Amino acid sequence: MTDAIVAEGLTRVFNGSVRAVDGVSFSVTEGEIYGFLGPNGAGKTTTLSMLTAVLGLTSGHATVDGLDVTKHPHDLKQRIGLVFQESTADQDLTGRENLEVAAALFGVPLREAPKRIDYLLERLALADSADRLVKTYSGGMRRRLELAVGIIHSPRVLFLDEPTLGLDPQGRAGFWKIIGDLRKESGMTVFLTTHYLDEADGMCDRIAIIDHGKIAASGTPSELKDRVGGDVVTVRPLGTTGTLEAALRALPGVTSVAVQDGSFRVKCPSGETLIPKVVAAATGLGVSLAGVSLRRPSLDEVFLEFTGREFREDEGPTATDRAVFLTRFQDARRGRR
Amino acid sequence: MNVRRWSALTRRELLKIARNPAAIATSLLLPILYLLLFGQGFNFTKLLTIPGLTPGQQQQYLATYILGAPDYFSYFAAGMVGFVCVTATLFVGANVIFDKLFGTLKRTAASPATATDIFGARLVAGSIQPIGLAFLVLGLAVLLGYVGLAGLHITGAVGPLGAGEIVLAILLLSLMFASLFLALGFTIEQPQTYFAVVNAINLPVLLTSAALYPWGAMPSWLQGIASYNPITLAVEVLRINLFGGTYYSHPAWAYLLGLIGWFVGMFTIATLLTRRALAPKV
Numbered sequence: 001m002t003d004a005i006v007a008e009g010l011t012r013v014f015n016g017s018v019r020a021v022d023g024v025s026f027s028v029t030e031g032e033i034y035g036f037l038g039p040n041g042a043g044k045t046t047t048l049s050m051l052t053a054v055l056g057l058t059s060g061h062a063t064v065d066g067l068d069v070t071k072h073p074h075d076l077k078q079r080i081g082l083v084f085q086e087s088t089a090d091q092d093l094t095g096r097e098n099l100e101v102a103a104a105l106f107g108v109p110l111r112e113a114p115k116r117i118d119y120l121l122e123r124l125a126l127a128d129s130a131d132r133l134v135k136t137y138s139g140g141m142r143r144r145l146e147l148a149v150g151i152i153h154s155p156r157v158l159f160l161d162e163p164t165l166g167l168d169p170q171g172r173a174g175f176w177k178i179i180g181d182l183r184k185e186s187g188m189t190v191f192l193t194t195h196y197l198d199e200a201d202g203m204c205d206r207i208a209i210i211d212h213g214k215i216a217a218s219g220t221p222s223e224l225k226d227r228v229g230g231d232v233v234t235v236r237p238l239g240t241t242g243t244l245e246a247a248l249r250a251l252p253g254v255t256s257v258a259v260q261d262g263s264f265r266v267k268c269p270s271g272e273t274l275i276p277k278v279v280a281a282a283t284g285l286g287v288s289l290a291g292v293s294l295r296r297p298s299l300d301e302v303f304l305e306f307t308g309r310e311f312r313e314d315e316g317p318t319a320t321d322r323a324v325f326l327t328r329f330q331d332a333r334r335g336r337r
Numbered sequence: 338m339n340v341r342r343w344s345a346l347t348r349r350e351l352l353k354i355a356r357n358p359a360a361i362a363t364s365l366l367l368p369i370l371y372l373l374l375f376g377q378g379f380n381f382t383k384l385l386t387i388p389g390l391t392p393g394q395q396q397q398y399l400a401t402y403i404l405g406a407p408d409y410f411s412y413f414a415a416g417m418v419g420f421v422c423v424t425a426t427l428f429v430g431a432n433v434i435f436d437k438l439f440g441t442l443k444r445t446a447a448s449p450a451t452a453t454d455i456f457g458a459r460l461v462a463g464s465i466q467p468i469g470l471a472f473l474v475l476g477l478a479v480l481l482g483y484v485g486l487a488g489l490h491i492t493g494a495v496g497p498l499g500a501g502e503i504v505l506a507i508l509l510l511s512l513m514f515a516s517l518f519l520a521l522g523f524t525i526e527q528p529q530t531y532f533a534v535v536n537a538i539n540l541p542v543l544l545t546s547a548a549l550y551p552w553g554a555m556p557s558w559l560q561g562i563a564s565y566n567p568i569t570l571a572v573e574v575l576r577i578n579l580f581g582g583t584y585y586s587h588p589a590w591a592y593l594l595g596l597i598g599w600f601v602g603m604f605t606i607a608t609l610l611t612r613r614a615l616a617p618k619v
Contacts, residue, residue, distance in 0.1 A: 054447055056619035073617060078449045088440035092353045104345030105448040133356075149444070 002066075003027045004157050004189035005034070005051060009060035012046050020046040022213035023060070028189060028206075033179075035204035036193040037299070043213040044193035045085070048161050051191065052082050065156050078106065081155035081188075085162045087142040088149075091135040095126050095145050098134060099152060106153035120148040124178060140171040147175070151182065160192040164199065172196070176203055197299040207299075209306055217306040225297040228305045230255065231271030232295045235264040235278055238288040247281045271296065338453045346450065346458030353432065354466060361466070364425040368417045368474050372481065376417070380487045382408040402553035404576060404584040409551065410487035414478035415579055416548030419572040421474045422467045422507055423542065426515040427535050429463030433522030434531050452612040456523075460515050460604075467511040468504065491579050499578035502589045506574035509596040513567055513603045520607035523614040548572050567599040 005028035012021040021043040028034040036044045049055035051062055053073035062069045067076045089098045096117060103113040121127045124144040129137065134145065143163065151158060160179070164172040176199065183190055194200050200207050201221045208218035217224060225231075237244060248257050248266055253274060258265045268274045271294040282289050354360070382403075386395060399408075406412035436442040445455055475489070482488015493499070518535065525531045543549065545559070546568035555563065563569045570592045577589045 052447060053617055054443075056617045074449055074451075077447060082447050084440060084443065084447075086440050088444035090349065090353070090441050091439065092356050093349065097349070097352065101345050101349050102448070104341050105445065105450050107339075107341070107449065110341075 002030050004030045004032070005062070005064050005191060007047075007051065007060065007062045010047060010050060010057065010062055011059045012043075012050060012055065013058045019213050021050070024210070024213070024215055026208055026215060026218060028191060030189055031183075031187045032205045033183060033190040033192065033203055035200040035207045036191070036210050037195070037197065037200040037207050037303075038193075038210035039195055042210045044195075044210055045161055046213075047210070048159055048191065048193055052080060052159050053077060054082075078153070079156050081150040081153070081158040083146050083150040083158070083160045083163050085165055087134075087146055089134045089142060089145050092133060094131050094133055095121065095137070095141075095148075096130040098145060099148060102149045102152045108153050116152060116154075120152065124148050139166055140168075140174070143167060143171070143175060144178075147178065151188075154186060155188060157189045157191065160190065162193055162195070164194070164196065172199065179203070197303070201299050209303060211307040217302070221299065222296075224299070224302045224306075226269050228297045228302050229267055230269040231267070231274075231297070233266040233268065233271045233274050233278060234293045234295065235266060235282070236262070236290040236292070237264075237282070238290045241287055242285055244282060244285055244287050247285060248278065251277050251281060338451065338457055342450045342454045343457050346445070346454060347462050350432075350459055350462030351465070354462060360428045361425075361470070364428065365421070365470060365473070367424050368421040369477065371417050371420070372414060372474070372478055373486075376410050376413050376478075377487055379413075380408065380410045382410070400584060402551040404552050404580070405492075405582075406576065406580045407490045407492050408487070410478075411489045411491075411580065412551065412576065413549060414475075414489040415575040416546070416568075416572050417478065418471045418475050418507070418575055419510060419546070419568045420543055420548050421470050422510040422571065423514050423539060423568070425467035425470045426463050426511055427518050427539070429459055429515050430518030430520075430522030430525075430535070431528065431531060433459065433519060434525060434528050437526065438528075446615050452615040453608065455615065456519060456608055456611040459519055460512065463515040463519070464508060464511040468507050471507045471511075489579075493577075493579050493581040495578050499589075502574055502593065503578055505593060506571040506589075506596060509593065509600050510567055510571040513596065513600040516600065516603040516607040520603075520610045523607075523611045542566065542568060546572065565595075567596060570595045570599070 005026075007027070008025050010021055010024040011019065013019050024043070024047060026034075036047060038044050046055065050057050051064055051069060053069050053076050057070060064076055065079050067079070069076055089095075090101070093101070099117045099120065100113070103117060108116055118127075121130045124147060126141060126144055126148065129141060134142065137145065147163070150160075163179075164175050167175060179190065180203065182188070192203070204221065206218065206220050207224060209216045209224070217227070219227070235244075235248065245257060245259065245264060248254060248264055251266075251268075251274065253268045253270065254266055255269075256267045266274065266278065275292055275294060278292060279289070382399065387398065390398065400406075403409055403412040406415075433442065436445075442455075478489035479491070480488065482490060495503070517538075521531060521534055525534065545562050546566040547555070547563045548568050550559075550563075552560065573585060573592045574589045574596075577585055577592075582588065
């Protein structure tokens with residue numbers, strides 16, 4: 001397996017002093033779904049913009065599909081797909097016309113383009129509204145059209161920037177199902193940013209937690225959770241417990257046992273493998289059990305562990321947000337973009 | 338430039354223009370108001386009638402002011418045909434700003450399309466429709482003469498070559514102003530700023546041209562400025578062909594050369610600014 005994305009010391013400074021992305025290094029294996037998770041203003045979109053040649057690098061180095069992002073921006077744009085946070089489709093054009101323009105821009109062969117467009121419209125449940133102007137589309141339809149535009153040329157690497165922002169839970173679930181299916185069918189690599197913990201947990205093969213422009217932790221969702229302290233197996237005994245507590249402590253892999261409201265909270269790296277041992281130990285001691293439950297730590301706890309603060313999805317703008325906004329505002333006033 | 342990308346983007350622009358008839362109506366509003374109100378109320382040819390002159394002498398006297406046109410309205414109507422090229426191209430720049438605000442431009446810039454593809458498509462799409470609108474204004478000006486109002490009287494013999502020169506003049510003027518407005522659109526971020534700048538350009542450019550004034554009545558310093566104004570250059574091509582070239586110091590092709598110069602200059606500046614605006618932000 002080769003790496004589809006390699007970033008080394010990626011840094012972006014706005015306004016001369018605000019380090020929106022500060023020395024970020026990571027690699028994404030071909031075919032992987034890799035998630036950048038963090039609150040607003042953490043540096044997710046800035047990282048994605050640098051990897052897609054939309055934004056220049058202040059320092060560092062990055063390759064996508066083997067291409068240096070600063071040396072070959074044109075070839076790079078041909079090979080990647082990009083789905084923005086906001087809807088970028090042309091409102092005065094129909095869904096199909098938007099896809100026709102995209103097919104031409106990305107050089108989808110003329111003969112294949114109509115078939116590819118029909119396939120994507122069908123696949124993304126837009127076939128019935130294909131010939132309606134985009135301005136009449138619902139939020140979910142616009143998101144799906146945005147995705148269709150992003151993958152019109154069957155890119156090798158797909159970048160998704162907060163792709164489900166503003167969608168209802170049903171819309172989000174539907175969107176991710178499509179991404180999962182497409183990945184399975186085409187084997188494309190997916191790099192996504194999100195501030196929805198459940199999305200990162202459910203979709204990504206690996207996650208990097210980014211905060212204040214730096215990667216705080218990275219790994220598979222379960223690795224990250226393991227590093228927080230693993231699973232919690234709660235054992236609820238019936239009647240007297242005898243020496244059960246000591247027996248639980250002695251089980252291999254158990255890191256701690258706490259007694260809470262007459263139940264034992266047993267921490268261990270892997271709850272599934274511990275449960276049969278717990279049951280066997282209790283049976284051996286003649287202790288009856290009312291129940292055994294397993295709770296895996298959530299990414300909320302992971303985020304708290306690695307950044308030292310609670311994850312809130314509705315956080316207001318951070319200092320970086322304000323600085324980035326200010327830079328763009330000043331650029332705009334100076335007539336730059 | 339990639340022909341397929343460029344033509345897809347041009348088609349997109351033309352579809353957008355066709356689906357926004359309000360923008361076309363707006364660009365016609367000013368020239369039509371000038372024809373229907375200003376041209377009618379200000380048709381001062383009557384004031385220049387001097388007692389005692391024969392009709393032939395009278396016509397000759399008048400011709401020194403309005404360069405061979407049969408009356409002021411006809412002279413002025415040709416000017417409005419030039420002016421419509423300005424009002425009909427200014428929204429191409431506004432479209433760029435709205436595409437920036439709606440994210441559409443970001444999407445195109447993130448594709449393999451080059452700045453030349455993006456600029457070229459908007460330039461061509463934006464310069465095609467003023468030709469139609471210019472002939473609409475020309476037709477309307479002629480028609481007014483048949484409904485009891487002052488109208489445009491064509492006294493020259495316009496052959497196929499003359500018609501070609503007129504189309505070329507309108508096209509070059511539109512291309513030049515479309516380049517200017519695209520350059521503004523790619524560099525300005527806010528629609529309010531854009532319209533303020535455009536307003537600050539439109540009126541001075543019209544008022545320093547020979548579109549409205551009788552040439553013979555202009556002070557020499559204003560004549561000096563006006564003779565380099567691109568609207569003047571295009572309008573003179575129209576007037577030479579519509580009313581005859583006796584009173585003009587240069588043939589039509591000389592004015593066309595001047596227009597080509599204006600277009601090449603503006604095109605160069607505009608493509609540079611567009612390329613800068615679409616480059617990855619460093």
